[in-house]
Amino acid sequence: MKLAFDIALRFLKSSKGQTALIVLGIAIGVSVQIFIGSLITGLQKSLVDKTVGSAPQITVSSKVDGDFILDAQAKIKTIKAANPDEIINLVAVTQGPAILKTANDSTTIVIRGFDWDAAEGIYKITDRLVKGKLGTSENEVIIGKELSDNLSVKIGDTIEMITPKGNTGEFLVTGLFDLQVRSLNESWILTDEASVQTFLETGTGVSQIEMQVKDVFAADAVALTVEKRLKDDSLVVTNWKDENEALLSGLTGQTASSLMIQVFVLISVVLGIASVLAISVVQKSRQIGILKAMGMHNPKASLVFLFQGFLLGILGAFVGIGLGIGLSWSFATFVTNPDGSSLVPFFIDWYFIGISAGIAIAASTLAALIPAIRVSQLDPMEVIKNG
Template identity: 30%
Template structure:
């Protein structure tokens, strides 16, 4: 009785007998796999670069107090003039409990509570509107990456010192140690000193953003003990809508906003890249599978006499079919493994030639998946030749009919 080990040896024998043909098809598969690795790694790395560029230093999910006017209308059983606000407007009253809950939540990297407000700065007849962000710098730096991008002065914020952007400093000829008088929405004037100038590589931030100590911001905006925003970064940015919905249900009196709400164009671009990559990989895989099937069908014709002799010696139809399933699996496996080296070489060549502005990384899990899929593809490609082989009559084959 023939065993799988025997069929395995015969299958390898068929491959080694036509070495040139086997090397050619394995090399063709390796090139196809190299294309898959290059395209998938390039698209994945480009997506990661775009996400980091647009979202790396901003909140993936933001929690604010929401529309307090609607709350007031539903909580009070008396007529109100539209436009009235609750006394706790623009503040999150139980922020400490919310922050503690979020810190322990799975998939959340950073939770940064802030107090945000507006101020007017006037100097030499020029006036600009500023966004004040009060934050604990040691915590906020993990999200906004401020400290490493201080280009002048020192990263210090306290009851007197603030940080401003490089564009604001240029527009108003401000230097380290200069005093700024900020006019708040309440009409109050707050005096602060510039301790550092940052470059966040964002025109709006560099022009309008002022980084202030959290406690000072709470005091000047009358938010002592409260915050106005809770900013969250998560591991997988595409999970933001799902997590935002969960948090919204838990805190229905607040407004939970994922980054995706106002970023439809970015999402479409990322999806388009992914879909294009998948289509190209599928086409390459189909071409590879057809190549394997074609070569194995040719092998059936070339080895008809040998197959006939095997069947005459007692080999079952199913056993002779296994020969080509095994060959398909081996060709797919060795081709994909060789393709891994080709793929890495192509990426290295591209990096040295094009010098892209982002790092191209190769995910080991993706390499394993490509080898697995290529091997399965080889097995599937061997089914048609195997069925053709199983239908051969040993008597007719030996006679040469």
């Protein structure tokens, strides 16, 4: 085996131009795989973070609109126990519609109250504050920047709200937020849980329990586990995958298209390697014939070309990894939004890169099977005689 390896290495060194060309072909194939894979994964990650990452991924609520969940803390303990390793960022939310009145205008809003610390994990409200501060005292609220602009409400103003039952309440505006969704900025008013429960007269009841999971794409499975653990027919458990079928379909389509491109790139690389090595068999046929005439058996002669394919795959994979990471970094750095932020974030998945490199090495080795089989069929005397 060592002899076959040494001969393979010598053959590669003797045709440096041809070797460099094959390595470059493999490297381009690997770099395209890594670049497209990283681009699609980064795009999906960015899209999920912007849509699902800053929103509840599983929600537990009452089946009857307007009803509230009693014993919320007991329900939260049960939910946590359903899958403690996967479920994160639980928060109980009390919410309801109301009419916001100002001196000159009025509009329908949704007032939502929760524990600020618990809600931080999902909504990242501290980071979304554009001005002012969170309301830390009773009847202090923060409103969306669009709602502030529409009604000319500023920090320090007192606003009046009326519930559908006719209850009124006055609230002090302490800050403005931007959830990066205009409809929410125009309709949500956020405050602490106690203020909403008092205003809406819900007692200790909450409207829903919201949570996130570590693996967003496992939300449906976790939701099913939560539903089985709660064993409460009055509650309904929903997840983002069921409510965002269009988004999920788009992500699936992106993954499928990326896979197809990578498969065709791989096929082109395999065909290129097989054809070049097949030519190499013709070029080296006299040397191989001499070696076989001197006693080298067919399996060892075939190993020469299998080792060539393996070595070419390793070299091409390492060069391709460097090129692929460089392309991904360049795209993330120089292709930007108008505000200067990256259009697609730079993302490296070492597991995916390792798989791409492994596939390239395996494909390169398998591509060498065709010339290896051809070598085993060579008649040494005929080759030496005819040159």
